[in-house]
Amino acid sequence: MRNLFRFIQRYHFFFLFLVFGTVAMALTASYQSDHRAFFIHSANAVSGKIYQAFDDVTAYLSLKQVNRQLLNDNTRLLNRQRENFVITDTDVFISADSIFQRRFSYMHARVINNSVTRRDNYLTLNKGLNHGVAPDMGVIAANGVVGIVRNVSANFSVAMSVLHSDMLVSVKIKKNDHIGSLHWEGNNYREAHMTYIPPHVELAMGDTIVTSGYSVVFPENILIGTIKDWEIRRGETFFTATIDLALDLNKISYAYIVKNLMQDEQKELELSVTSDI
Amino acid sequence: MLRMNWRFVFLFAGLVLVQVLILNNMMLGGYANPQLYILFVLMLPVNVPGWLLLASSFVLGLILDAFSDSMAIHAAATVFMAFCRPAMIRFVTGNTVMQGQEVPSFSVFGGFSLILYALALILLHHAVLFFLEIFHFAEFVQTLSRIVISAGLTLVFTIIGFALLERSFSN
Numbered sequence A: 001m002r003n004l005f006r007f008i009q010r011y012h013f014f015f016l017f018l019v020f021g022t023v024a025m026a027l028t029a030s031y032q033s034d035h036r037a038f039f040i041h042s043a044n045a046v047s048g049k050i051y052q053a054f055d056d057v058t059a060y061l062s063l064k065q066v067n068r069q070l071l072n073d074n075t076r077l078l079n080r081q082r083e084n085f086v087i088t089d090t091d092v093f094i095s096a097d098s099i100f101q102r103r104f105s106y107m108h109a110r111v112i113n114n115s116v117t118r119r120d121n122y123l124t125l126n127k128g129l130n131h132g133v134a135p136d137m138g139v140i141a142a143n144g145v146v147g148i149v150r151n152v153s154a155n156f157s158v159a160m161s162v163l164h165s166d167m168l169v170s171v172k173i174k175k176n177d178h179i180g181s182l183h184w185e186g187n188n189y190r191e192a193h194m195t196y197i198p199p200h201v202e203l204a205m206g207d208t209i210v211t212s213g214y215s216v217v218f219p220e221n222i223l224i225g226t227i228k229d230w231e232i233r234r235g236e237t238f239f240t241a242t243i244d245l246a247l248d249l250n251k252i253s254y255a256y257i258v259k260n261l262m263q264d265e266q267k268e269l270e271l272s273v274t275s276d277i
Numbered sequence B: 001m002l003r004m005n006w007r008f009v010f011l012f013a014g015l016v017l018v019q020v021l022i023l024n025n026m027m028l029g030g031y032a033n034p035q036l037y038i039l040f041v042l043m044l045p046v047n048v049p050g051w052l053l054l055a056s057s058f059v060l061g062l063i064l065d066a067f068s069d070s071m072a073i074h075a076a077a078t079v080f081m082a083f084c085r086p087a088m089i090r091f092v093t094g095n096t097v098m099q100g101q102e103v104p105s106f107s108v109f110g111g112f113s114l115i116l117y118a119l120a121l122i123l124l125h126h127a128v129l130f131f132l133e134i135f136h137f138a139e140f141v142q143t144l145s146r147i148v149i150s151a152g153l154t155l156v157f158t159i160i161g162f163a164l165l166e167r168s169f170s171n
Helices: A002-010 A012-033 A045-080 A263-276 B002-025 B036-043 B050-068 B073-092 B111-134 B140-165
Strands: A104-114 A122-125 A138-141 A144-152 A157-161 A169-173 A179-183 A191-197 A208-211 A223-232 A239-245 A254-260
Touching: A002 A012, A012 B050, A012 B073, A045 A104, A045 A254, A045 B002, A045 B050, A122 A144, A122 A254, A144 A223, A169 A223, A191 A223, A254 A263, B002 B036, B002 B050, B036 B050, B036 B073, B036 B111, B036 B140, B050 B073, B073 B111, B111 B140
Parallel strands: none
Antiparallel strands: A104 A122, A104 A254, A122 A157, A138 A144, A138 A254, A144 A157, A169 A179, A169 A208, A179 A191, A191 A239, A208 A223, A223 A239
16 A cells, blocks of 8 residues: 555656646536536636737727627618508508517627637637527628627527538528528638539529528528639539628627527427427 | 745736636637647746646636636646656757756747747647547547637747746746
8 A cells, every 4th residue: 555655656746746737527428518618718807808808999999890799780681671661552551470480689799709720719709698598599790690699607508610620501592592501621711512412503603692591590681691613522423612701700799699499499399390200 | 946836826826817818718720729828838947846746736727627627637638748848848848958947948949949848748738638529539620720720829828938938937
């Protein structure tokens, strides 16, 4: 027994390394199995506060650009308002109507931390549980998809960016409605790839890609980008297209969190079908 | 000795803030980030107790992970680097017996040895970090180029750090 202790004492540096190394690897592996139970993330109180404080200072530097962006957004939305249109038919009645049931609702959030340089990128937003944010909500910006919320704390949330190896977005080609899925292969943060396009589909440079609306996270017809190039890769039978992303994720400072009010209903229904088979 | 310890506490906090708030937002060469925070591990005194070296590296890495949502890969990489540090010091100083109190610096190690010491440990750290980040060996060449580019950047920042802090950390 004493020899054992002496042995451990002699090589304590190595054993301590094993202990710390194992803990770190176990933490990393536990994230892979269940990311929601993971507790080391930037939505926690301390790092959230620090990011918020720093953002309060640096926000001034991008005010000009943000203002221009917000003006653009506002103008576009104002143009859509019903008051803009003159009602010529005075015989029409407006009443509460169950035909138009709201499916998506939006709230805005400030991006207080963001990265585009890593293989798996995340954004921290300054809205959390207190504001009604929950995991699996979508995050979009005026001209593109940003990500999906993963972790939420009282006042902050962390979203997995489109620039993440686990991220797949269901998209379609706007002109002919052919669907495919969008993913990011690393390297250039301005480009992503759309796969599973059948080879008979006619593609052209500059074709617009938008969200398909088939996922339970994002509404239909949100801009993704334009086709830059396409090819049939070795061993595959479908086109893979390179997409120029419309949204510059490195410049984003505000985003909108999308809540799908019928998400649970749709998920449950779809699950019940697959479990019957 | 006590004053010395406070200096390391400030170094620790300062490096975390600089790394998280400034360097992590920097885009150099497209997809490479300098990881200056490991300067803390490089600058601990030569005779720092083994447990303190490993424990402080682990905590430092874990704090970085919490800020950058990267699981515990910074912790793993930093602990591995700390584990290799004593052997690397013995290697670059050619087994010269050191007083122990010294902080690795240009004047103590000499320029060439210091750069060799920093570069070797930075490469080890980055190799673990980037391969854990993708968690598999696909995209091997791409990851390798990220390691080399980031290591180069980190080395430049580290050398500047050594030069700036040389005076305040020499006793």
